Amino acid sequence: MSFRLVLALTAALGVGLLQAQAPAEKPAAPATSAPAEAAAPAGPVKPGDATAGQAKSTVCAACHGMDGNPATAQYPKLAGQHENYISRQIGLFKAHTRDNPIMIGFATPLSEQDAHDIGAYFAGKTSLPGVADTKLVARGELLYRGGDASAHVPACMACHGPDGRGNPGAMYPQLSGQYADYVTLKLKDWRDGKTWGDDDRAKIMPVVAKGLSDGDIAALASYIEGLHAVGTGATAAK
Ligand code: HEC
Ligand code: HEC
Numbered sequence: 001m002s003f004r005l006v007l008a009l010t011a012a013l014g015v016g017l018l019q020a021q022a023p024a025e026k027p028a029a030p031a032t033s034a035p036a037e038a039a040a041p042a043g044p045v046k047p048g049d050a051t052a053g054q055a056k057s058t059v060c061a062a063c064h065g066m067d068g069n070p071a072t073a074q075y076p077k078l079a080g081q082h083e084n085y086i087s088r089q090i091g092l093f094k095a096h097t098r099d100n101p102i103m104i105g106f107a108t109p110l111s112e113q114d115a116h117d118i119g120a121y122f123a124g125k126t127s128l129p130g131v132a133d134t135k136l137v138a139r140g141e142l143l144y145r146g147g148d149a150s151a152h153v154p155a156c157m158a159c160h161g162p163d164g165r166g167n168p169g170a171m172y173p174q175l176s177g178q179y180a181d182y183v184t185l186k187l188k189d190w191r192d193g194k195t196w197g198d199d200d201r202a203k204i205m206p207v208v209a210k211g212l213s214d215g216d217i218a219a220l221a222s223y224i225e226g227l228h229a230v231g232t233g234a235t236a237a238k
Helices: 003-021 050-056 058-064 083-094 101-107 112-123 137-146 180-191 204-209 214-226
Strands: none
Touching: 050 058, 050 112, 058 101, 083 101, 083 112, 137 214, 180 204, 180 214
C-alpha cells in the first residue's frame, strides 16, 4: 500500500465517521425458520456476550488486568477497546501473522465466538487515563493532529479520532490512554518492516510509521498515553 493510498483512506474517513454514527445495519432474520438454531456449535458467530466474555477472560487478567487496565505498563490496555478490533487481533495471533509468542499461546485455544465475547467484555470497560511528558507533548500533538507532510506521515487523528477513541465501524483501534512503552514498541516494529499480515488493514500502519524518527515515536507515544476519551487533547504532567 502506498502513502498516497493511505492519504486517500484518510480522506475517505469523513464519510466513514458519519456512517459510524448510523445504527449498524443488521441483516433481517430469514423468514423461513432455519434449523441451524437447533445445533448450538454450528451456528454463525453471534455478537459478543460481555457476561460470557467476563468468565472467559479470567485467564487474561493476570497480564491485562481484571478490567483491561494492566497493573504494569508491560502489557497493553484492553479496556474500552472495540470488540471487533480485539477479536481481529486474536485471529491474527492464531494465524501467527501477528507474531508474539505469549499471545499466540493464549489466543490459540479461543474460538471465534470466545474472541467476540471477550472483546465485548473489555469494550464495556473504561481505559484509565495516563499523562503525557510536558517536554514531548507539543511535538506529539503536532504529529497526531497534523502529521508531517515532509516525512510522509499522515495525521493519526484522521483514523484514530481527535480524542483517540478510534472508529469501530472502520476497525481503527482506540489509542487513548494506551501505555507509551507498548505504543513505542509497535511503532518501531512497523517502521522497521514488521507487519501483522498482508490484508489491507494490516498494510496501513507500516506505511504510516515509515517516516517516523525515534524522537517522533517517543513524542507520539507520550502524547497518546495522555490522550483522553473525553474532550480533546492530552494531559501533560511529569
Ligand atoms: C502472560 C501475559 C499475557 C496473558 C495472560 C494474556 N496476554 Fe494478551 N498480550 C500480552 C502481550 C505481551 C501483548 C502485546 C503483544 C505485542 O506486543 O504484539 C498482548 C496483546 C494482546 C492483544 C492485542 C492488544 C492490542 O491493543 O492490539 C489482545 C487483544 C490480547 N492480548 C488479548 C488477550 C486475551 C483475550 C487474553 C486471555 C485469553 C490474553 N491476552 C492473555 C500478554 C498477555
Ligand atoms: C488510514 C488510517 C490510519 C492512520 C492515518 C493511522 N492509523 Fe494507526 N492504525 C490503523 C489501523 C487500521 C490499525 C489496526 C491494524 C490492524 O488491525 O491490522 C492501527 C493500529 C495502530 C496502533 C496499534 C493499537 C493497538 O492497540 O495495538 C497504534 C499504536 C497506532 N495505530 C498508532 C498510530 C499513529 C501514532 C498514527 C499517526 C502517526 C496512526 N496510527 C495513523 C489505521 C490508521
